[in-house]
Amino acid sequence: MAKINPGEFMRQVxxxxxxxxxxxxxxxxxxxxxxxxxxxxxxxxxxxxDTVFGEIVKWLLSLA
Structure with a gap:
């Protein structure tokens, strides 16, 4: 890739x-x-x- 000078770069930008x-x-x-x-x-x-899964986890932990 050929290098270009800063002035040309700014014109392209x-x-x-x-x-x-x-x-x-x-x-x-x-x-x-x-x-x-x-x-x-x-x-x-x-x-x-999140609430549903939290309640499921609480229920599962209460079984233990």
Whole structure:
């Protein structure tokens, strides 16, 4: 791989940065809300699973 000088590297970085399509404010807000909802649902789900398994383990240990 050929080495390039720092000036050429910076020009290439700037050219690639111009190609980036940034999300709109509405897209960012919508995505953030979706992530918060999914995080809450998953937290409740795993709380339930953990509670069920905890009760199963308590029951199994009470048999001993």
């Amino acid at each position: 700037q050219a690639e940065a111009r190609k980036v399509v940034w999300p709109t404010r509405q897209e960012t807000v919508t995505t953030a809300i979706f992530v918060a909802i999914m995080m809450t649902l998953l937290a409740v789900f795993f709380l339930g699973v």
